[in-house]
Every structure is written in C-alpha cells, then in structure tokens.
Amino acid sequence: MYNYKQKKETITRPCDIAGCTNGGEHRAPKNRHSSNEYYWFCLPHVQDYNKKWNYFQGMSAEEIDNFRDDAVTGHRPTWNHQIPPQMRDKMIRDGLEKLLGDGAVKTKPRLPPLVKKALAKMELEHPVDKKQIKKQYKTLVKLYHPDVNNNDKIAEERFKEITESYKYLLENYCAD
Numbered sequence: 001m002y003n004y005k006q007k008k009e010t011i012t013r014p015c016d017i018a019g020c021t022n023g024g025e026h027r028a029p030k031n032r033h034s035s036n037e038y039y040w041f042c043l044p045h046v047q048d049y050n051k052k053w054n055y056f057q058g059m060s061a062e063e064i065d066n067f068r069d070d071a072v073t074g075h076r077p078t079w080n081h082q083i084p085p086q087m088r089d090k091m092i093r094d095g096l097e098k099l100l101g102d103g104a105v106k107t108k109p110r111l112p113p114l115v116k117k118a119l120a121k122m123e124l125e126h127p128v129d130k131k132q133i134k135k136q137y138k139t140l141v142k143l144y145h146p147d148v149n150n151n152d153k154i155a156e157e158r159f160k161e162i163t164e165s166y167k168y169l170l171e172n173y174c175a176d
C-alpha cells in the first residue's frame, strides 16, 4: 500500500551534513548501541560516512584517541585500554565529525527562548502541532476570557498573554 506520510517524510528530510541541500534519504546509526538514534544523509554523504566509520572500526582505541586528539595540543588523556563500548563509539563519532569538518553534523537547534515562553504560557510542552495549539487556545479562552471572569483584572491579563503567545506560536513555531 502506498504510504503517503512515510514517503513525504523521506523526501522532506534534509541531509544532516551542514550546508548540504540534498535530501537525507539514507540513515546511518549514530553508534552501535542506541538503535534508534540516526543521522540522515544523502547518498554521497552516507557513503562517505560509512567509509569513514569502517576506517575507524579498523583502528585500535588508542589510534582513534590519537587521531581525535591530534588537534588538541598538549593534552592527551591516558586511556585505560579496556575502553567501554559506549566511549569507543563516542570517540568514533567525534573522530567522524572531525573528518567530516568541524561542526559538520548539524545538532538539533534548541528551542528559541520566546517560543519556550509562549509554550509555557499556553501550558503546552514541545513538541505540539498547530492543531493541538488551536485546541489548547480554545480551552484557555473558555477559562480566561474576561467575559467569563466578570472582567477580573488578573484573568484579563492572563487572557492577553495567552492570546499573544498563541499568535506568536502560530507564526514562529514549528514542532520539527
């Protein structure tokens, strides 16, 4: 069966390499121990990533460590050779990011403070979609509208804040 939603998601997801405008149709695990964390890359970048990943896999922990610390002068921590797998993965990942370019792999942008504030005013938590925001607004209007609060000053102030937050979120907030 044709799955429209999945298809759309595949097309609109951008490649995780900063500056790359291709679609990120190919996923690559961030490490071997968290099966649900992935990067999404375009074909050339996923091939590049896999090649480099394999390259690191073939290195000893010490070699990866040396590589990683190459740029950091005068500081080379002494590792226990029994490096736990999670740490080894982190080293591989750090090494990959260095190879792909500094800050090459996009990190998820943090929620802008004003969006955070507006969500809090509306008693919502990220992520929410527009439908949920509208629904919540209706609920809050029923509670705080001056007409239902005998023009109570506090309720009126609250109502104003909620309405401003609502408008702000509709224009400036996107859950993903």
Ligand SMILES: [Zn+2]
Binding pocket: 015, 016, 017, 020, 021, 022, 041, 042, 043, 044, 045
């Ligand atoms: Zn790419």
